[in-house]
Every structure is written in C-alpha cells, then in structure tokens.
Amino acid sequence: MWCTSCALAVEGVLKRLSGVIEVSVHYPTATVWVKGDPDAIQLVALAPHVASIGYQLTELEAVSDAHARLEQESRYLTLRLVVGAVFGMWTMLASLLIYAGALPSHQVESVVAWASGAFSLPVVLYSGLPFYRAGWRTLHAKRPGMDVLVSLGVIGAVVVSVGLLWRGSAEVYFDTAVMLIVLLLVGRLVETLCRQRGLRAFDSLALPSVDVVVCQHSQRETLPVEKIPLGAQIEVASGETIPLDGTLETPGWIDSAMLSGESVPRFYASGQKVYAGCRYLGVETPLMLRVTAPAGQRRLDKLCEQMRRFQAQKGELQTMAERFAAWLSPAALVLGGLTLPVAILFGVGWEDAIVRALSVLVVACPCAVGLAVPLASLAGSGQAMQQGIALRDPAALETLAKVHVIVFDKTGTLTRGQHRMLHVALRNSKDKAVFRQMLYSAVGHSEHPLAYGLLHWAKPSGEHGGQPDPAEIVEIPGEGQRITFSNGEQWWLGSAVWVEHQLQQQGQVLPINAQDPAYGFASQVVVADGQGWLATLYLADQPVTDAQVTIRQLQMSGYGLAMISGDRQGPVNWVSQQVGLPKEACYSQRSPEAKAKLLAALPSPTLYVGDGVNDTLSLAAAGVGVVPMQASEAAREGAAAQLLTPGVSGVVRLLGIAKRTRRVMVQNLIFSALYNTLALGLVVVMAIPPLVAVLAMAASSLSVTLNAARLAWSEPEGNGSDKLN
Template sequence: MPVSDALSKEDEQLFTLHGMWCTSCALAVEGSLKRLEGVREVSVHYPSATLCISGTPAVIQLSTLAPKVKRLGYRLTELEPVVDAHGRLEEESRYLTLRLMVGSLFGMWTMLASLLIYAGALPDHQVELVVAWVSGAFSLPVVLFAGVPFYRAGWRTLLAKRPGMDVLVSLGVIGAVMVSIWLLWRGSSEAYFDTAVMLIMLLLVGRLVETLCRHRGLKALDSLALPDDNIKVWQAERWESLPVGEATKGMRIELASGELVALDGMLEAPGWIDTASLTGESLPRHLHAGQKVYAGCRYLGATPIVMQVSAGVGKRRLDLLCDEMRRYQAEKGELQKLADRFAAWLSPLALVLAMLTLPGALLFGLGWEDAFVRALSVLVVACPCAVGLAVPLASLAGSGQAMQQSIALRDPAALETLARIRSVALDKTGTLTTGSHSVMHWQAREGVGEPTLQRKLSAAVAGSEHPLAQALARWSSSRGDQRPGQYLQVNDTPGEGRRVQLNSGEWLTVGSAGWLARQQIALPAQAEDATLDFASQVMLADDTGWLATFYLADQPVKDAAASVNNLLAAGYVVAMISGDRQGAVSWLGERIGLGRDACYARRSPEAKARLLQALPSPTLYVGDGLNDTLSLAAADVGIAPLSASEAAREGAAAQLMAAGVGSVVKLLCIAKRTRRIMVQNLFFSALYNTLALGLVVLVAIPPLVAVLAMAASSLTVTLNAARLAWSDPDEND
C-alpha cells in the first residue's frame, strides 16, 4: 500500500495554543489572527487546544505568530505531544478543583447568610445588616480568587475585540458586588453577594466537567501511539536492546514471532505480516525481502526476521496519521461555525442592553439605587443559563435512549449532527463482516464423499499458521481424525501452499491453483468455478491428483443487508469503503444491497478520509480498525462497532455494544427525535430571554427574582427534555 509522503501542506500549520479558558478565547484568537495579511484561514479547536492556520508560509510561521498571540495573553508553541497534552489538562483540572473547593467552602456561608435574610429569620434590621456584611466577607474569597479565570478570559477577549460570555459573567459578578457594597453602605441589607457566588460556582463546575471530557477525548490519540518498549538492534557486531525512540534510519532490528512492528522499515527476509490495522485487508500478507512494512503491523512468522529501519519515531506512517487526525479535529463543521457566529453577537448584544438600562432608568426618573439594581438584573437575566441547558439536557436524554438500545455515546453533542446526517460510509472487514473466513462452497472430484474429504483436509492443514488453513481446519474438524505429528514430512512454501506426507506414505498438497500447477498437478476444468472468483480459493490434491477446491469468504453480519436497506429507504447516501481487494468488496456489496458504484476497494487510510470528505455532508463513518481512525476523525460523526480495536473505539463518538450494525439505524432515529427536542428547547429559551429582557428593562425586578426567572426557564427546558427520556426508545419519527 503506497504511503503519502506529504500529509501536511506547505501553507498549513498546526500549533498548540496555551492559556485558553473557554470557546470565547478560541474565537478571540481566531478573530485576531484572521486580520493578519497573508492569512487565509484560521481554526482554533478549543477541546484539543489546537490552532490550524493556512496562508503565506512566511506569515504562518511560529516566530511570526507567537508574539501576536502573546500580546493577547496566550502562548503559542509547536504542536505538543499527546503525553504533554495530558499533563496540561491535568494541571488545568487541579487549577479548577482548587478554585472550586475554595468557592464551595466560603460560598456556602454566603448562601446561608443570604437565606436567613431572605427568609426573615433574623430578629431586627441591625442584625440583618451585620449578617449581610458577613455574607459579603465570605463572598470575597470566591469573587477575588475563584472567579479570577473569568475576569482574565473576559479581559483577553476584550483586547481581541471579541467579547464573549466571560465578559458578561465578569460584569455580572463585579456589578453584584459593587451594588451590594453600595447598598450596605447606605444601610440596606438587601445585598446580592449570593448572586455573584452562584454565577461563579455554577460556571466553575461546568468548566471542570468540560475539562475532564477534553481529557477523555485525548484517548483516541493515545491509541495511535505504540508502546515505548525496547527493541533489538544490531550494533557493534551483536544484538543489543535499545529504546525504540533512539532507533534511527538505516539500523537493523529483529522482529520476534507475534511482535508488534514498532518502526517503518524494509524486510531482509520473507515473512507473514498482519497488515489489517493499517490496510483493512482481511488476510495477512506474505511479504518478500525488500518489501516495506509499517509500524502498527504484526509479524506472524514462526522464526525471528530482520528489517532495516526506514523511518524512526515521529516520522513513521502512524505518526503522520496521528498528525492528520489532529488536523481533522481542529477543523470546524458548519454547525460549529454557526454556533460561533451566534456567540459572536449574543454577548455584545446583552452587554449593550445592560449598559443602556442604567441611563435609560435615570432618564425615566428613577433614582441611582433603582437604576443600578435594574441594570444588574439585566446582566443576570441575560446570562444564558437556559440556552446553555437547552441542548445538553436534550443530548443527555437522547444518550439515555441510545444506551437502552446498546449504544454508548462518548460525545452526547454528536446527536445534533447525527440528526442531519446525509451520507453513511461503512468499513468492510469487521464492520459489515464477521472478520473471520469460512467455507462458503466446495467441489470435489467424482466419487469423493464429504467424510473422506474432511479427513484428508484436516490432515493437510493441521498446524498451519495461515488464516485460510485455520478456517479449513475449523470446517473439517467435525469429522477429521488426523492430528499434528502424524506426518513423515512437511514442506511449507509461505504464502502459496504446503505438502505433507502422512504415516501411510500418502502425499497431500494444499494451496493456490498456481502453486499446485507448478507442482505438476493437473487441474481439470471442474477444479475452478469462474462465478466464485471473488472468494479466496484453496485447492487440495492427493497422490491421484486434484481432489477438491474450497471457496472461502468473510461472511456479512446477520443484520447487514436489512440495515443497509433501511438506510437507503430513509434517503441516506450509503457507501462501503475498504482496503480489501475489489472482488471481495463487490461480492459483499451485492449481498447487502449496495450497487457496484457505492463500493470502493483498495483504499489506504488517507484515501478513505479523502473519499469520505467528498460525500454529501454531514457524514457518518462506521469503522473498527486502526486504519479507520483517520476516517473516524474526518467524518462529522464516527461510530465503532462491537468488535472494534481500541484505537477505533477511542476515536469514535459512539460505540455499538451489540453485534451487527442495526444499532446505527436506531441511533439515527433517536438523533432525529433528540434534535426536535433541542429545537423546541432553544425556542423556549429564546422566548424567555426576549420576554425577560424586555420586562426587566421596563419593570423593576430585583436580582433575586431575575435568578428565579432563570431557574424557571431552566425548569421549562428540563421538563421538555424529560419527555424524550420517558418516551419509548423504539418509537420512530
């Protein structure tokens, strides 16, 4: 399989952006860098802290961009290794946890003091005033320590001229504290320290959960990393153990039987290599001396062989796939771009309304106290709690429905995209098929019965490492009575066939048609069936001559045909993309109801991803192998079946917990219903914001009432999302 020598373009770079606090930070950096001359496109992926930038090579260099980013308060570095990304997120988690602990400790007393005042449980006004001051004192550590990240992020986004929600939150917190101190100074006990504490604590909890989810998302990249073990290297006229990271191009290393290949290289001797992890081929390949083998494959030979390193750690094909995967992650889909545009004007609009309320109230004859309180109420009402809950709650309910259908969603937000899917691409081996060959047809010379055929076949293939030989052994095991060790002689020709001499003196020959012909064994016309040329063919001969031909194929999973038909009937564009040979792919396509033009064979991981992006979007990809991780990242949504490798499972947004692919159809139905609830929730929250903002500008509403209004709007979207959780999961749209 050819490998791409240049996965990254000359005018595109990937960097790691440090110091981001939220998506507003990502938008601020994007907006600032887009204004640079020579920059064509900028995309900052907040979950992975990755900046993808394209444009004039001289402009998009780190030395040029880093000073500009630093002026905004962030730090730009070369793309960090996955291990460093884990360390960064762990540090962020500790940072958030500390602030959350401080906020919980002191905020609890602030809330308790405020509750005593609101409930009228204190004997007189003087005591209420003292308790209000105590409430303010306990709120100071929360405001001055726990809330610092919000102020910092708000200031940075203001510098970048892209104010986000952190600006709104910061002004709400600062405004609540300032108004409270002013009211206390004037002798009023109606302070609003609890409002400031609630805003900070709720948002800190949300940030911590978000950080933990980002940490989990890195596991997809972890799975692409090979173990950092020692390898055997030929140095100083002897074999020595050396860390894999120290191996360089040109070194000779030894591969033991069953060992995972750690580096790219050229074989110095022939051997069996399992390439399924990178190519998707259903059968191991017998590579000859001089052929290239890639890291991530596995050596299956019985004796050790030697290979010459052609690419060390960091330049292996697997490393390039990892970089390409991070590039796909950094790109934004249309839905994310729409959300970014919405966020770009929502916060400034709310900020302007709050700022206009103060002079407007004064113009209408209200006093300074009432005007300040009304402006604070606008800030509190404008905080998008209901908008923030609208989609996540519906996603959570939809995720519960999916779990009932044996579908585990790693990213509940993917439900929104799943509802809009137009194209479904499916891997072949291990996804649409069982991943194990079986005998689908056999034909023998006249007069040979099945018991005799099974007995001889069992003797011929016993002990062979070839996957097809093992499949033939399973087929013949019910009647075969031969066992390894009953041979007088065994002659193996790797990749072609074998000859065995039994104790009786009889010779049995098993292998490909071409190999049998080279052994001077005549093959009659009935030895081959042209209608079965898509299958793997194995022939068996005895001393008399040709004995039988067996046709083996990787059979489709039970629900493959029904699932594909349901997808086609629902109007989806369905395609099968595989690294396997054309004959096997076309045959499977016919079995499950796909036309030849929808079946793509012999596609490398890179070609799979490119083909997937050419399909109508949004796209869904279902794959199970290491060779599918790039496509899972390139797709709008990736799904891993039950038998998927760890790399595929960690790179997918959803995992099927039941055999087959029928759950994909169920998931798409659940997603459509979930999206309908999301749209309703967004409508309810938008209606609330419109009415609440209009009402709070015209009528004097205390901040506490504004908080209660926020709670009421949140309850509305919560109950609506609960309808989805309580409904029948089998109910379709």
C-alpha cells in the same frame, strides 16, 4: 483558554491577519485549525498575535500533556471553588438573615451587611480572578463575551453594595457577586471533567511506553521506545506487541487484528512492512525489524493526531451557536447600558434602575449558548471511541444524523478479503482425506492470497497421516506451483489455464467436469498430477460475520442501501444474496471515477464505507466517508471516521450516536437561545433581583452541560436493533 469567549477572541484575532483565509478554534480540545498562505499560517507568524491578547499558541500538544493540562485546570478550579464556597457560605448566610428580617435592629443589620461584604472579598478578588482576566482579553480582542458580562456583573454588584452601605442601607448584593462566581465555577469544573472524559477516548489509541532491545554492531542494548531512532534494528520477543512501525528483516507470523482486522494471524515475509500494535507470534526466534517510524510518527500516533486536528473544525450547528453568542454579549452590554437611563425616564429610582441594569448583565451571560454544541460534539466523539469508532472529524456527526443513503464497497468492507472453500470436485472422492493432507503440505508456505483459504480447509484435525511432504516447490508468480513430493509424485496447482497448459505438454487434456458453471462466480484452483486432472477447488471471499445483521438493521431503519464494486458481476451478485441486498442496488465493474460519479447522483447526504485506494474518490464525494478497520492508508486519509473493530456493525452504532448527538445539540441550542431571549426581555420590563438572575443563568448553563454529559457518561449500547432510534 478559559471559556468559549476566549476561543472566539483568539479566532477573531487570527481572522484579521493578512493571508489567513479560515480559522476555527475549538475550545473543548484547545486546538486551532488554520487555512491560508503557507507563510502566513506558520506558528512563528501566528503566535505573537495570539500572545498580544494573553494566550500562548504552541504546536499540537501530546495527549499526555493535554491530560496533565486538564488535571491542572481541574485542581485550579477546585481550589478557587473551595475558597468561593467557604467564604461565600458566610456571605450568603448573612444576606439570608437580612432578607428574612431575623435580625433585631437596623444597626445589627448594618454590621451583618458589612460582614457579608468582608467575607465576599476573597471570593471576588481570588475566585473571580479568571473571569476578569478573560473578560479583559476578550475585550482587548474586540470580541466581548460572557466573561465581560460576568466581570461587569460582579464589579457592579460590589460597587452598588458598597454605595448602599455608605448610605446606611443594609439591602446589599454581595451575595449576587458571590453566587455568580461560585455557580459559574461549578459549571466550569463540570465542563472540564467532561472535556477530560472526552480526551480519554484517545487513550485507546495510545501504545504503552516500553523498553525495546536494539541490535547494533553485534551488540544488544535496551532503550525506552521514545529514544529509538529511525533506521534502528530492534528485536521483538515472541508474544510481545510490536512497539514501532518497521520493515521485517526476519519472517514471522503476525497477529495484525488491531490494525488490519484480520481475525487470524498471517505469515509476513522479510521486507514486508508491519505496524506498531501488531503482535508477534513466533515460537523460537525473536523477530527482527528495521524501524521506519519512531515513536510519535507511528500509524497509530498519526491517527490520534489527525483526529485531534479535525476536531478543531466546526459543524453547522456549532457555527450557528457561536454566531448567536457573538452578538448576544454586545447586545446585552448595549441593553444593560440603555436600561439605566430608560428606567430613570420612566420614574424608576436610581437604586432600582441600577439593579435592573445589573440583572440584565447577569442574566444575559451566553455560557449556555457557547457550550451547547461543542460539548455535545465532544461527548459524542468520546462515546463513539468507547464503541470502537475513531472520529477524525467530529463535525461529521451533524451530517451523519441526516444521511439518507448508505453505500458499501464489497471487497474488504462487506467481505473479509479472505477466501474460504465453497466446493471441492475430486477425481476420486474416496481419496479426499489423503488429498487434504497433501494439499496442506503443498501450500503451507505459499503467500498467494488464496493459500490461506486452502490451508483453512485442508488443515488436518488429527495426526498427520504419514503422507509425503514436498521435496521441491517451484512457484510461477501469477500462474501456479509445481510441487514435487518426497515420494517422487508431482502436482501442478494453479489457475485452470495454466494447469491445462501443463497437461497439454504431457499429452493430456482438462476434462469438461473440471469446471462447474454453478460456481462461475468463485475463484478456482485446479490441481493435476501425473494421471491428469485431480481436483478443482472453488473459493469465495466470505462476507464479514456481521454484514447480514447490519444490512437488515439499516433497512429496517429506512436507509437506502447500495453496493458498488470494481469486481465482476458474479461475485457481486453472490455477496448481495449473502448479505441481503437486492441485485438492483448492487453495481459491479465500476472504476474509481465511475464509483464517485454514481455516488454523487444519489440523494444527499450520503455515507460511503470503503477500504481501498480505489475508494478514495468515493470517500471524498460522499457527505461522510467511513473506513473499516483494515482500510488502506490512502482510504483512511480521506475518511471522517474509522471503525476500530472488525466488521461493519460499527456503522449502525455510529449512526445511532450521530442521531443522539444531534438531538442533544438541537435541544441545547434551542433551550439556550430561548432562555437568553426570554430572560433579557423579562428582566427589562420587570424588576428581577440580581440573585434570581444569577440562579437562572447558572441553571441554564448547568442544564446544557449535564445534557451533553448524558452522551459522555452513558454506557455503550449493546448490539440491539434499537441503536438508530
């Protein structure tokens, strides 16, 4: 597509088809979003209708193909611009000499005027060809847009100039045609570069093309990652990035920070699923996994594709801008057609009347209106990606800028989802060092959610003190472990109820001081040995490192904040104290349905931040849903944006970007609407040379494009508290 008018033409053709309910064509990314009957919106059903007006409809192209297309378009524009500039320069010079009266006689002026026309021919016939093609297509689609006005303006300027030359006049307008084409080509080139920069945002999600070792029938073969089939067994060496999603056939330590947000590696057992982009940290043996998603269908591939699909949908401001542009071009054609007879009726000569009509066509080109919102949206999306936020729905930027209330989930969103030690109560505090060493050995291979917190606390800082290692570990899922050490000593480690039951079988009881009411909100792990109760360990899910700072920044910016959780009141209150949320704004023990109902009752539009399957209803009920880095697949499907860095500080950055983007959208929309309205009125009531009309139109388009480019080209901001200003 050549411009937003092309997008409206394609949209208009598809909207008229039977069975199609809704269509949205997004020009900057060259994508179309269609809603309707399944049979009516198949590619084979839609493509012929799009082809009838000169465009080609295909499956969503790969990001690499989009890069290649825009690179080719840039070269295409550059070549036409060079031709236009080289030949147009002589046309402009000749016109300048005539306008300045620098030539000695009328005969010389006539020769220079003919030379001006000759130099304009390559510009008009070659450089301007894309405008004529797009103008004919949009006219054929019954959606005449900017290119129709440009084509009529150029052709009108050339025809009028030839007529004047034929009559012996040197007052020609070849320079108007040349300037119109050249300036619009400059605008299109800048716009294409903006689109390229916006598309580069997807590169951060792309995994490199690598060679992968495939193990088949006891043979090892190296193949490109794109050729690895579903179900193949592949090998990943230590320290390498996992190239494909798959199920582990051998256990190993995996650094999944890229996708899960976990700040430390985690031990994955055989049978567990891992995703491309994670890193294998094994030391000796390679990791073996069975491919469950080949290249193109990986989790990261789907995230990138879903973002681009959502980009085809439009927000309120963009829809408003396109409606304005849709009636502006036909109105300008009618106004231009009326200007000629009306001017003659008021006594204006034929030549001046034609020039006025020509100026109306030129000045009314709605390029600025068509570009006002989509370029700002694309630039805002690119800026968000640079700051670690993947916008699946760029139209959400408009809603985000108007958010009043922000609601957070607790576990996995405001907290790490990883427990850390808060307090340790020992039977004999003098034995703490020995206890830590034995605990580290006891839980070293456990996959229980609390095991990592125990290991983190018990990890020895120096050499192992020679304490006995476990000889046998018997795990009772959901209850605890019975551990027999090499020296014959036994431990029971698990929940208070289970350990107490084990002690009762030996005729012992759990003492009163084994459980401290002050830590009633924490998760408890009780340890006992042959002598009875040995220790009680209190662990809690710690807030993410940036939670307190983020909450404070949002409060200072005037947002209403709340936390809704399905967890118990105790842990919810403790987390609220840690992050700085008032207790009355924190709701505990809420089911998914209750979460969504409570969210719907808050002042809209709302922003909900959650990560789990139980948050999907709330993400749908909110005005905008955002998921943290480690969110579940179900939550990601229902969110408009995903944070690609650990923590929640991305919410502050996202809101700041949304406010700046909407501000640019409004600025562009107001300026372009005022320009077109005032310029049309001015050019009708007074004589404005076509060249001046060209310069005014080009200036408006370039100003809108460069204003949007401020978002795309600005450097990502730091972590200051002024992000929301």
